[in-house]
Amino acid sequence: MIQKYWLLKSEPSTWSWEEQLQVSSEPWTGVRNYQARNFMKEMNVGDLAFFYHSNIGKEIVGIVKIVAPYHPDDTDDSGKFGCVDVAPVSSFKTPVTLNQIKKTPALQDMALLRQSRLSVMPLTKEEWDLICKMGEY
C-alpha cells in the first residue's frame, strides 16, 4: 500500500494538539463535509497527517498517523459521516505558520490556500517533505 499524506484541521478550542498529545489515539469526529469525508475514506492505517490549528494559531503544529480506517462517527446522528482514528507521532520543533506557507512558492497549490474551508485534504510527498523540513521535524 502506498503511503499517503494528509492535513487535518482542528480548532484548538475544540480539539487541540496539546489534547491530542495526551491520548494514545482519538477518533477524528465532527467532519460534516462530503469532500473531507471522502478523503478520510481514502486513508489507510499507517498514513501520516499534519495537525493544523485553524482560527487560533493558524499553524501546523505536529504529525499524527492514521491508526484506524474509516468507521462511523458516533457524534453524527444522520449516519452519513464517519471518521478515522489518529495517534500523535511528533511535535514540530518550529510550527509552520499559514503565513510561511503562503510565502513559499512550492506550496501555492495546497488546498489549505486554495480551499480555505476544507478541513481534510491530501498533500503531495513533495509538500509533505518540505513542510517537515520547515518544521524541523
Added chain:
DNA sequence: GCCAACGTTGGC
C-alpha cells in the same frame, strides 16, 4: 466582529 467563500436547504 466582519466578510468572502462555499456548502446546504427548500420552494418553485
Added chain:
DNA sequence: GCCAACGTTGGC
C-alpha cells in the same frame, strides 16, 4: 433541476 436564502468556516 434551478436558484435564492441561509448557515458555517476560517482568515483578517
